[in-house]
Amino acid sequence: MQNLTQKLKEFFNIPKLEQCERVLCVQPHPDDADISMGATVAKLSELGVKVFYLTVTDGSAGSQDESLIGQRLKEIREKEQEKAAETLGVHELIWLGFEDLGDYSIEQVRSKVTEQIRKIRPDVVFTVDPFLPYEVHPDHIKCGFAACQASSLYRLPKLYPGTCDHQLQAVGLFNTAHPNTFYEVEQRHMERKLLALSQHKSQFDESSLKMLSFYLTERAKHYAPEPGKLVETFKILPPSMLHVFPEALEF
Numbered sequence: 001m002q003n004l005t006q007k008l009k010e011f012f013n014i015p016k017l018e019q020c021e022r023v024l025c026v027q028p029h030p031d032d033a034d035i036s037m038g039a040t041v042a043k044l045s046e047l048g049v050k051v052f053y054l055t056v057t058d059g060s061a062g063s064q065d066e067s068l069i070g071q072r073l074k075e076i077r078e079k080e081q082e083k084a085a086e087t088l089g090v091h092e093l094i095w096l097g098f099e100d101l102g103d104y105s106i107e108q109v110r111s112k113v114t115e116q117i118r119k120i121r122p123d124v125v126f127t128v129d130p131f132l133p134y135e136v137h138p139d140h141i142k143c144g145f146a147a148c149q150a151s152s153l154y155r156l157p158k159l160y161p162g163t164c165d166h167q168l169q170a171v172g173l174f175n176t177a178h179p180n181t182f183y184e185v186e187q188r189h190m191e192r193k194l195l196a197l198s199q200h201k202s203q204f205d206e207s208s209l210k211m212l213s214f215y216l217t218e219r220a221k222h223y224a225p226e227p228g229k230l231v232e233t234f235k236i237l238p239p240s241m242l243h244v245f246p247e248a249l250e251f
């Protein structure tokens with residue numbers, strides 16, 4: 001198995017992230033990509049890679065304060081995401097506007113993501129890992145599956161009319177339990193990420209921001225190959241391995 005996985009890795013050409021022209025991050029809520037890959041986004045943007053955020057839901061359910069949820073929170077979170085994205089150098093924000101914790105389907109999201117893959121023509125699509133054990137949040141599960149399905153099937157006119165000559169090179173999963181990529185970032189990228197997170201004031205008060213910053217910094221150190229380095233972790237797969245490849249787990 002080890003040997004076969006190695007051969008498959010040699011066969012499939014996974015691009016270096018910094019050599020990409022365009023990267024599309026499909027996130028369930030306005031903050032997920034910042035939390036899980038913000039330092040990578042800061043680094044890639046600095047290197048001239050165009051990073052697009054495609055946010056599936058409007059974030060309108062993300063509060064325990066009943067007076068805030070709905071339209072008001074949606075507007076607040078859009079502004080927070082705009083500021084955070086500016087901090088990280090995100091090229092463009094696109095909103096699908098599905099209701100946070102709403103009754104929408106994977107299929108509905110899948111066709112919207114397919115449309116954006118065809119339009120943006122990214123080298124890599126990032127999203128939450130829908131195979132994360134113990135993940136229960138329906139928006140995360142639906143977003144991850146919709147983006148993975150779109151990344152596998154985007155050329156089919158059944159999902160979106162017309163032909164497509166674009167070749168997506170890889171799918172990157174964040175919040176993954178099976179990382180195969182430990183992407184090195186600098187301290188300044190980590191600082192930018194933490195600054196971006198501080199923009200999401202409706203989501204993190206001072207103490208939860210402190211806790212989150214501690215966890216993310218320790219995590220970045222823990223998975224690094226040597227002391228003093230920082231990484232963000234992903235599972236990066238060729239899109240074709242999202243269908244009928246048992247080896248995808250170990251890839």
Ligand SMILES: [Zn+2]
Nearest residue numbers: 028029032140
């Ligand atoms: Zn989320």
